[in-house]
Amino acid sequence: MLDRNDARSRPRWLRFLFQGVTGSRRRARAGATPAAEPRWLAPFVVACLFVLCLLPLVSLAKAGLAGLVSGQSVGVLSEPATFAAIRNTLLTATGGMIVSVLIGALFAFAVALTDVRGKLALSFAFMLPMMIPPQVTALAWVEMTGPASPLLKTLGIAPPLGSPQPLYSLAGISLLLGVQHAPLVFLALKAGLSASPRDGVEAARLAGATPFRVFRDIVAPLSAPGLIAGAAIAFVSGVGNFGIPAILGIPAGIEVLPTLIYTRLASFGAGTFGEIALLSSLIAVIAAGGLLLQQRALSGRDYRIIGLSGANAAFSLGRFRLVMELVLAAILFLVLAAPLVALVASSLVPAYGVPLNLQTVSLRAYEEILFRQSMTLKAFGNSMFLAVSAAFGLLAVSVPAAYLMTRRKGALANGLGILIEIPYALPGIVLAVAFILTFAAPLPIFKVSLYGTIWIILIAYFSSFLAVSLKPVMSAFLQMDPSLEEAARLSGAGFFRRMRDVILPLVAPAAGAAIILVFLIAANELTVSALLWSAGTQTLGVAIFNLDDSGSSDLASALSVLVVVMVVALMAALEALAKYLPEGVLPWRN
Amino acid sequence: MKSFVSAAAGVLVAGLLSTAAYAENLVLYTSQPNEDAQATVDAFQAANPGIEVEWVREGTTKIMAKLMAEIEAGNPVADVLLIADTVTMQRLKEAGHLADYKSPEAANFDASLYDAEGAYYSTKMITTGIVYNTSAGMKPSGWQDLSKPEAKGLVTMPSPLTSGAALIHAQTLTGIDGLGWDYYKALAANGATAAGGNGGVLKAVATGEKAYGMLVDFMAIREKAKGAPVEFVFPAEGVSAVTEPVGILKTAKNVDAAKKFVDFLLSEDGQEVAVKMGYIPARNGVALPEGYPARETIKVLPVNAAEAVKSADADLKTFSGIFGTN
Numbered sequence: 001m002l003d004r005n006d007a008r009s010r011p012r013w014l015r016f017l018f019q020g021v022t023g024s025r026r027r028a029r030a031g032a033t034p035a036a037e038p039r040w041l042a043p044f045v046v047a048c049l050f051v052l053c054l055l056p057l058v059s060l061a062k063a064g065l066a067g068l069v070s071g072q073s074v075g076v077l078s079e080p081a082t083f084a085a086i087r088n089t090l091l092t093a094t095g096g097m098i099v100s101v102l103i104g105a106l107f108a109f110a111v112a113l114t115d116v117r118g119k120l121a122l123s124f125a126f127m128l129p130m131m132i133p134p135q136v137t138a139l140a141w142v143e144m145t146g147p148a149s150p151l152l153k154t155l156g157i158a159p160p161l162g163s164p165q166p167l168y169s170l171a172g173i174s175l176l177l178g179v180q181h182a183p184l185v186f187l188a189l190k191a192g193l194s195a196s197p198r199d200g201v202e203a204a205r206l207a208g209a210t211p212f213r214v215f216r217d218i219v220a221p222l223s224a225p226g227l228i229a230g231a232a233i234a235f236v237s238g239v240g241n242f243g244i245p246a247i248l249g250i251p252a253g254i255e256v257l258p259t260l261i262y263t264r265l266a267s268f269g270a271g272t273f274g275e276i277a278l279l280s281s282l283i284a285v286i287a288a289g290g291l292l293l294q295q296r297a298l299s300g301r302d303y304r305i306i307g308l309s310g311a312n313a314a315f316s317l318g319r320f321r322l323v324m325e326l327v328l329a330a331i332l333f334l335v336l337a338a339p340l341v342a343l344v345a346s347s348l349v350p351a352y353g354v355p356l357n358l359q360t361v362s363l364r365a366y367e368e369i370l371f372r373q374s375m376t377l378k379a380f381g382n383s384m385f386l387a388v389s390a391a392f393g394l395l396a397v398s399v400p401a402a403y404l405m406t407r408r409k410g411a412l413a414n415g416l417g418i419l420i421e422i423p424y425a426l427p428g429i430v431l432a433v434a435f436i437l438t439f440a441a442p443l444p445i446f447k448v449s450l451y452g453t454i455w456i457i458l459i460a461y462f463s464s465f466l467a468v469s470l471k472p473v474m475s476a477f478l479q480m481d482p483s484l485e486e487a488a489r490l491s492g493a494g495f496f497r498r499m500r501d502v503i504l505p506l507v508a509p510a511a512g513a514a515i516i517l518v519f520l521i522a523a524n525e526l527t528v529s530a531l532l533w534s535a536g537t538q539t540l541g542v543a544i545f546n547l548d549d550s551g552s553s554d555l556a557s558a559l560s561v562l563v564v565v566m567v568v569a570l571m572a573a574l575e576a577l578a579k580y581l582p583e584g585v586l587p588w589r590n
Numbered sequence: 591m592k593s594f595v596s597a598a599a600g601v602l603v604a605g606l607l608s609t610a611a612y613a614e615n616l617v618l619y620t621s622q623p624n625e626d627a628q629a630t631v632d633a634f635q636a637a638n639p640g641i642e643v644e645w646v647r648e649g650t651t652k653i654m655a656k657l658m659a660e661i662e663a664g665n666p667v668a669d670v671l672l673i674a675d676t677v678t679m680q681r682l683k684e685a686g687h688l689a690d691y692k693s694p695e696a697a698n699f700d701a702s703l704y705d706a707e708g709a710y711y712s713t714k715m716i717t718t719g720i721v722y723n724t725s726a727g728m729k730p731s732g733w734q735d736l737s738k739p740e741a742k743g744l745v746t747m748p749s750p751l752t753s754g755a756a757l758i759h760a761q762t763l764t765g766i767d768g769l770g771w772d773y774y775k776a777l778a779a780n781g782a783t784a785a786g787g788n789g790g791v792l793k794a795v796a797t798g799e800k801a802y803g804m805l806v807d808f809m810a811i812r813e814k815a816k817g818a819p820v821e822f823v824f825p826a827e828g829v830s831a832v833t834e835p836v837g838i839l840k841t842a843k844n845v846d847a848a849k850k851f852v853d854f855l856l857s858e859d860g861q862e863v864a865v866k867m868g869y870i871p872a873r874n875g876v877a878l879p880e881g882y883p884a885r886e887t888i889k890v891l892p893v894n895a896a897e898a899v900k901s902a903d904a905d906l907k908t909f910s911g912i913f914g915t916n
Contacts, residue, residue, distance in 0.1 A: 147797060147798040147799050160798075161723060161725050161726065161798045161801055163798075163799075164743075164799070250785060250786060251785045251786055251790060251794075252783070252785070253783060253784075253785055253913065263751070265655070266648075266652045266656075350816060351813055351816035351817050351818040352792065352793050352796030352797050352813060353723070353796040353797045353798060353818045353819045353820070354817055372628055372632075373625075373628050374628060374631070374645075375624060375627075375628070375645070375647070378644075442664060448665075449665045451659070451660075451665065452659075452660050452667060453665075534646075534656065535617050535619065535644060535645075535646045535667040535668060536617070536667070538646070549649075549752075549786060549789070549790070550623050550647060550649075550787060550789045551623065551787065551788065551789015551791075551792050551793050551809075552623065552624055552625065552789060555624065555625075
C-alpha cells in the first residue's frame with residue numbers, strides 16, 4: 001500500500017524511478033558477511049530516518065487526536081467552508097485527472113507506439129510543465145487569458161472590460177492541474193507500453209487485423225494498468241497541489257483543502273494548530289482513498305507477457321504521421337509555449353493595462369527585482385542555500401542508506417524502504433504542518449526553537465526529498481558488482497577506504513544526478529516553504545507568490561521568467577550528463 | 591566526491607554565518623507594497639550608514655499572524671513594525687508587545703496621530719476610495735453607486751482577512767447611517783468580490799478584469815501617472831483612512847537602530863520620501879503629492895478606535911460570512 005501511496009505535489013515521475021527499490025532489490029550475495037559494514041552504520045541510518053520520516057508524522061497524529069479528543073477543533077469539520085473545500089478538492093482533482101489522462105495518454109501512445117519524429121525533443125518538452133513550479137504555470141496562464149492579458153491586448157483580441165478571468169474557476173484549476181500532471185500519466189503509460197508485446201502486435205497484423213483492431217484488442221488492455229496507475233497518481237497530485245489553486249482559487253474565493261490550510265494559518269496564526277492538523281489529515285485520507293480505488297481497479301488485471309517486448313513503432317502512421325506531429329506540436333504550443341510567451345510579455349509592460357509594443361516595452365521589472373529588491377536577492381540566496389544544502393547533505397544520508405539496503409536483506413531493509421517513502425508520499429502542505437507541530441516548541445537540549453529559522457525548512461526538505469536523492473544512488477548500487485568491494489575488503493581495506501576508493505567513484509555519476517534532481521526541485525519549492533518561511537528565510541517560490549499577492553504581478557512575472565530559464569538550463573545540464581547516468585534516471589529518455 | 595562534501599560543508603557554514611548576521615540587522619515587518627518598502631529602507635539606510643535593514647512584507651492581518659506565531663514560539667524576529675492601521679497597533683499595545691519611545695519629531699504632528707505614551711506614531715494618511723477603469727460605463731461618485739445594476743459583477747475590493755486598511759474601511763463604512771452591513775450584503779448580491787490585498791484590486795481594475803474597485807488612494811493615483819487607464823474618486827459620503835503607524839517591539843534586539851528608524855520616518859526627509867512615493871504625509875507643513883485634491887477637501891470619516899479593537903474579530907467573521915472565507 002505504501003509503495004503506491006504517492007502524493008507529493010510535483011516531482012511525481014521520480015516516484016516511478018523509485019518504484020522497485022524495495023521490491024526488486026537484488027539480494028546480497030551469500031558470501032557477503034554483515035561484519036563487512038561498520039557497527040555504527042545501521043543505527044546511524046535508522047536514527048536519521050526516524051527524525052526525518054517518523055517523528056513529524058507522530059506529532060501530526062498526536063495534535064490531530066488531541067484536537068479530536070478535547071473537542072476543541074472538531075468544529076472545523078462541520079464548517080460550511082470545510083465542506084466546500086472538500087468538494088472543490090475532489091472536483092478539481094478529478095477534473096485534473098481527466099485532463100491529464102487525455103493529454104498524457106495521447107503523448108505516450110504517440111511516442112511509444114508510432115513512428116513520429118523527434119521523440120526525444122517531444123518528451124523533453126512535454127516533461128517541462130512538471131518541472132516548472134505550479135505557481136509559475138498558473139501565473140503564465142493567467143497572463144495568457146482574460147481581459148488582463150498583455151499578450152491578447154497587444155494582439156488586439158482581449159475580451160471586453162469586465163469579462164471574468166476564465167481560469168479563476170473550478171474548471172480553470174482543473175485544466176491547469178491536468179496540464180501540470182499530464183507528464184505523470186505519460187511516464188506511467190510509457191513505462192507499461194515499452195513492455196508490451198511486439199510478437200502479439202505482429203501476429204495480429206499478419207492475421208489481417210486493422211491497426212484499430214490491434215489497438216483495441218491488444219494494446220489498450222495491456223496498457224490499462226499503466227493508465228490506471230497514472231490516473232491515480234495524477235488524482236493524488238491534484239489533491240495535494242497548492243501553487244495552482246493558490247493563484248487561481250484565492251482571488252475567486254474558491255478554496256481547496258491545501259489553500260484553506262494556508263489561509264487559516266496565515267490569517268489566524270498558531271492558535272489553529274489543532275484544526276490544521278485535522279484538515280491535513282483530511283487531505284491524507286482523500287489521497288489514500290484515491291490510491292485504494294486504484295488498487296481495486298488494478299486487481300484482476302495481472303497480465304503476464306511472454307516473448308519479445310518493446311513495441312518500437314508498432315504502428316506506422318503513413319500519411320497521418322504529419323497530422324499527428326502537428327497535433328502534438330499544437331498541444332505543446334498551447335500548454336507550454338503560449339503561456340510562457342504571455343509570461344515574458346507581462347514582465348515587459350510598464351504599467352497594468354498598457355499594451356506591449358516597441359514604445360512601451362520596458363525592462364523596469366527586471367531592473368527592480370535584480371538590482372533594487374533586496375527581498376528577491378535574499379530569496380534567491382535562501383533558495384540556493386536550501387537547494388545546495390539539501391542536494392549535497394542528503395547524500396550523507398542516501399549513500400549510507402543505499403549501501404545498507406543493498407547489503408542487508410530482510411525486514412530492516414524493507415522497513416527502511418517504506419519509511420523513506422512516507423514523507424515523499426505525503427502532500428507538501430501536510431508535511432509542512434507536521435514539521436511546524438514537531439519543531440514549534442523549543443528543542444529539548446538546546447532550548448531554541450527551529451520555527452522561524454531557515455533550519456526548519458531545510459529539515460523539511462531533507463525529509464521531503466530523501467526519496468528523490470536515494471533513487472539514482474540506489475540504482476547505481478544495484479548495478480555495482482559487490483565482488484569489487486569484497487576484493488578490497490579481503491585486501492584489508494577498511495570501510496572508509498573502500499568507500500573512497502571503490503564505491504564512491506562508481507556511484508559518483510548517479511550521485512551527480514541525485515544532486516541536480518534535488519537541487520532542481522528544492523530551488524523551486526513553494527508548498528513547504530509557504531508555511532514555514534519567516535523574516536529573512538523567504539524562498540524563491542514564496543517570493544513569486546508574495547509579489548503576485550501584493551499586486552506586483554509584473555515583478556512576479558519577471559522573477560518567474562528567470563526561474564523558468566534556470567529550470568531549462570538545469571534540465572539541459574542533466575541531458576548533457578545522460579550518457580554517464582544509470583538507465584532510467586532521466587524521465588524523458590527511454 | 592570529496593570536493594562535493596567540502597562544498598556542502600562550505601555552504602552550511604556560510605548559511606550559519608548569514609543566519610547569525612540577521613541578528614545584527616534591524617528587522618522590519620511591513621505591509622507596504624514591495625517596491626515602497628524597498629524604497630523606504632533604501633532611504634533610511636542612505637541616511638544612516640552602517641545600519642542594515644532586513645524586511646518582510648505581507649498584508650497586515652497575515653504579518654500579525656506570523657508575528658504572533660513567532661511570539662508564541664518564543665522567537666520573535668522583528669524589531670520594528672510599519673503596518674496599515676493604529677487599531678492593530680492599539681491591540682498590540684494592550685497585549686504588552688510594544689515598547690514606548692518618545693520621538694523628538696512628535697512635536698510636528700497632530701496629537702491624534704500618535705499614541706500619548708509613544709507606543710506608535712502615524713507616518714502618513716492612506717484613504718480608501720473608489721478606483722475605476724477609464725473605459726467603464728459609469729463614473730461613480732459615491733459608495734452607493736457600486737451597488738447599482740450598472741456595476742453588477744464589475745466590483746472588487748480587498749479582503750479584511752488580508753489587508754488592515756480594508757478592515758478599517760469596512761468598520762468605517764458599516765458605521766455610517768444608511769450603509770451598514772446591509773451595504774456590504776447588497777454589494778455581495780450585486781456580484782462584488784472580495785479577496786487578497788489592495789494590489790490585486792488595482793491590477794484587476796487597471797487591466798479591465800473588473801471595472802470598479804475599493805482601493806487605497808496612492809496606488810490608483812500613482813498607477814495613473816505611469817499611464818494605466820484608471821481614475822480615482824473620493825466618494826461624496828467621505829473616505830476611510832488609515833495612518834500606517836510605526837512601532838517598536840518590546841522584544842526588539844536592535845533598539846537604537848529601531849528608534850532611528852522611527853525618527854527617520856517622522857522627520858521631514860522621511861516624509862518627503864513618502865510624498866515622492868505618492869502618499870499623503872502625516873507631518874504638519876509637508877505638501878501633498880501631485881494628483882491629489884487639496885487636503886481640506888478630503889472628507890475623512892471617523893472611526894472609533896476603541897470600538898474597532900473590540901469588534902475586530904466579530905467584524906472579520908461577519909465579513910467572511912458575507913463574502914466567503916478569504
